Amino acid sequence: MSDLQNPNTHLTAKERSTPSLPVRMVHERGLILGKVLDFGCGFGKDLDFLHQKGFDVQGFDPHYFPQYPSDTFDTILCFYVLNVLFPEEQNQVLMQISSLLKPTGKAYFAVRRDIQKDGFRTHQVHGKPTYQCFVKLPYTSIFLNENTEFYEYKHINQATDNQAKCPFCKPASRLILLAETPLSYAVLDGYPVAKGHTLIVPKRHMADYFELTFEEQKDMVQLSVFVQKRIKADFQPDGFTTGMNIGKSAGQKFPHAALHLIPRYTGDCKNPSGGIRAILK
Structure with a gap:
């Protein structure tokens, strides 16, 4: 507001x-x-x-x-x-x-x-x-x-009473938490594909982003906007790629939704033309 x-x-x-x-x-x-x-x-x-x-x-x-x-x-x-x-x-x-x-x-x-x-x-x-x-x-x-x-x-990844087995429900304490809300959190990816690669994760265990409530989806978007500003300040990227892997066919490894916010840098790939479309080429 x-x-x-x-x-x-x-x-x-x-x-x-x-x-x-x-x-x-x-x-x-x-x-x-x-x-x-x-x-x-x-x-x-x-x-x-x-x-x-x-x-x-x-x-x-x-x-x-x-x-x-x-x-x-x-x-x-x-x-x-x-x-x-x-x-x-x-x-x-x-x-x-x-x-x-x-x-x-x-x-x-x-x-x-x-x-x-x-x-x-x-x-x-x-x-x-x-x-x-x-x-x-x-x-x-x-x-x-x-x-x-x-x-x-x-921070959610410092809680000692969290008995969850899912690595997204119980994020590792070694991960750097960027920000958190009651519904979601953002951490630097433990296996980044680029400097500043960030995961925005809903706290409720749900594999499919599209099955989250509208409030949860909106919360993730608000959090991504917030942390994107910090990533820009900390890493000075030239652009961003965002996306989700939903289902095994899309490469989803764990059954917990997550939004990838990936900073992009000039020269990080030979030909960035087409962006996300290039995934299926």
Whole structure:
């Protein structure tokens, strides 16, 4: 969604005199480690609290602290951000956080549980329409009451409780994860045919892409657009080839759908004319 459709998210930031409940709780539990990012930090009260506690912490907020992070982090905090975003915007935040998180790092999300109805309302202080919605995440819940829920997230290929046998359902920890959503993830291919060769994989075990739900298909497309920008920045390719192997006749080795995003470089083959059409020549 464009910012024009949901332009007042920054008005939901609260000017607090004390640090938030989520930051106090994760601090008391000893969950904040290493280099820290407060994603969607608003006016920065939690930043002040963490600085005072001696943490190496950075804040990002598209309105109040707009300098986007250039580093990766051991701990990322994202408190009461997702509830004021449209679903596509939520996905964008989740992709950004997963890409900013170090491989063995953890992120913590807090969402409101007291929202009765999704939609716009007139903000009591600012008198302008602000959006709010109920959010449920498929991550580990570490706290829940009638007003709020806290989640802990780590990269899918770092999960220790994943007992799946499929290498796409349980990607190897050695693989470099580029970004992740609740429905799909992107990793650099373990056996690349080119620098930056990336796989976009749905989390649900399904062999045929065309049998995925529309939401899953759309999610994979959104994720591919996100990681393509990173691949362009990291590898400077001259073009891309994208495609899927669906069925044994098409060369599919494992019965799990995957989209290949392959950077192309001038001179990487003698005659690129025809592109994908050349496969059957």
